[in-house]
Amino acid sequence: MAEPILKVENLKKYFPLKRGLLASLRGEPQRFVHAVDGVSFEIYKQQVFALVGESGCGKSTTGRLIVKLLEPTDGKIYLEGEDVTEIKTKEELLAYRRRVQMIFQDPFASLNPRFRIFDVLEEPLLIHGIGETRAEREELIYKALEMVKIIPPEDYVSRFPHMLSGGQRQRVAIARALILNPTFIVADEPVSMLDVSIRAEILELMKSLKDKMGVTYLYITHDLSTARYFADWIAVMYLGRIVEMGPAEKVIDNPLHPYTRALLAAVPEPKPERRNVIKELPIKGEVPSAVNIPPGCRFHPRCIYAKKGLCDVEQPKLIEYEHNHFAECHLVGKF
Amino acid sequence: MAKNVLEVRNLKMYYFTSKGVVKAVDNISFDLKKGEVLGLAGESGCGKSSLGFTLLGMPTPPGKIVDGSIKIDGREIVGLPEDVLRKEIRWQKISMIFQGAMNALNPVYTIGFQMTEPLIYHKGMSQEEALDRAQKYLELVGLDPEIVYRYPHELSGGMKQRVVIAMALLMEPSVVIADEPTTALDVIVQAQIINLMKRLKKELNLSMIFITHDLSILAEISDKVAIMYAGKIIEIGDSEKIYYEPAHPYTQKLLAAIPRLHEDVERLEFIPGQPPNLINPPKGCRFHPRCPYAMDVCKEQEPELKEIDKDHYAACWLL
């Protein structure tokens, strides 16, 4: 099999919790938010790898570590075999950013409101010294806008972001990511804030770009239905760890981990005949704070299958139960 | 057959802004029966929340009801003076769970204070009576009644949403409007809240208008569905009809845009362009600039809602 484009090994990010002066004087130990707590995965060329889970489980932090907006506490990230955690100089970082781009959730906040669309797209070109003349840059900008179906570009380039619809803004954000011709894109909830009709448009667009430009994606989402549609692989995160991972259909149609099952059971489906049926949700309690991670299997306080003396004591390992299909649970197949 | 608790006829509510008149609710008619849930869907900005506020008799400024009738339990509320609305209608006859309400709870007061204050001041209940009532409804929505002594920041999102639902039920209204009650919640919490609303519907025989832009969530609870586009209802009917035999091109497109969890969808449909601005909406059928079937007549004349099947109405020249 080919080398992965991106490889992440035992990645960790702990944020120190702010503590009061009194607490530090008393010598209370520094506590940490375990946002990402030992995550490993590989992504292959032109694939879409989805990271799903509820808010706060560490998806965005993982994405920000990969684009180097954050430095990891521990672990390794390799892009096309190169150790990214070794990047130290500004030049190296610049070169890295050219290959790895990020698209953010909020199309309203991610574009500078004082920049015209032309400037929004010219900025990365100037930063990376691409295009000698303004005419050359203009050509690249028009091409990028056409790629995301902002047509004809000349009608849009002198507008400000507030003069575009939500879907158009998100397409401009994608164009800005694409203009550098990156190998890898981290898309953090790129469609969550958009209406269904526009959501479909953006997903279709990202899909077509994958084929046309050979882009590889890390797709971060809390929505399993779009993950099923857009992604080749799905990894389910819970409290900073991947608890299940595999090809999208396997994870959705044959979930191994109790948490994945609960997530799937909760997904609303457009089937009105079930409107009077109370849904069974095989899970209890609420997500604990990422500061106090439960011992053993971190899901055990919420797991309806948890076995005393095992699940609350011993941390399960991520094991390949069937070809390419991994889960981190002591009792896979036993409930 | 169940009687109508709500009858809306030719309702118009416009925002009179300095840039022009925004026709956010433009000639809307429908009925809601006792114990029935009407789902209201449509793209952002089509007028869903505006319709909700209007039904409460409180359009947000600079909005005004321009025309039409709203009857709750047979009583006309359009034209009633504000003090009558406040004393006799709002909250006791019709209440609303506002979009984003759980984040609007006041951080400096306890849950109990926020729930009892209106009961004491507007209903003249004693402190004790009011507290009793609040605790009864907190229990009904699945919370520990002791929560009255807690502050909003001590509660999770799901718990806050339950508090907000309890608040809407306090005066035992005939109709409850729920505006995007699950939108900001995680999927598991969202499913728990929908379960709660299903249970309330059954136990209290609640009549409800459930607003969301998410057609998957809407199907989870609605008996009847109304699809709004640019200030108008363009299709309305029993849920099965809307989901399985959608008649209006806009409804068909919206449904084809939803990714399905257990089905392989080759390509999602999307609707090119964007909803029109409501100051100068397109002439004729408001959907015509985005409609793949648009004909000459669509650009000139507005189609009326017509019955295309039993209790199933749509407004389109194709039908």
Ligand SMILES: Nc1ncnc2c1ncn2[C@@H]1O[C@H](COP(=O)(O)OP(=O)(O)OP(=O)(O)O)[C@@H](O)[C@H]1O
């Ligand atoms: N107070 C106001 N003054 C002027 N225009 C308003 C006001 N409130 C809403 N509008 C406009 O009325 C239209 C309908 O808005 P409304 O909030 O009812 O939409 P909605 O369907 O609830 O959308 P969403 O799904 O985003 O909540 C929009 O064009 C909006 O910009």
Ligand SMILES: Nc1ncnc2c1ncn2[C@@H]1O[C@H](COP(=O)(O)OP(=O)(O)O)[C@@H](O)[C@H]1O
């Ligand atoms: N800069 C930060 N400082 C402190 N805590 C953070 C920071 N960023 C994220 N966190 C915490 O880390 C956890 C994971 O957050 P995040 O990665 O944003 O989750 P997700 O994207 O899955 O919702 C949360 O508990 C969050 O509050």
Ligand code: SF4
């Ligand atoms: S290891 Fe135990 S507690 Fe954890 S998911 Fe599996 S059964 Fe549940």
Ligand code: SF4
């Ligand atoms: S009336 Fe015409 S434009 Fe409107 S939905 Fe029907 S076919 Fe399309």
Ligand SMILES: [Mg+2]
């Ligand atoms: Mg996030």
Ligand SMILES: [Mg+2]
């Ligand atoms: Mg609204």
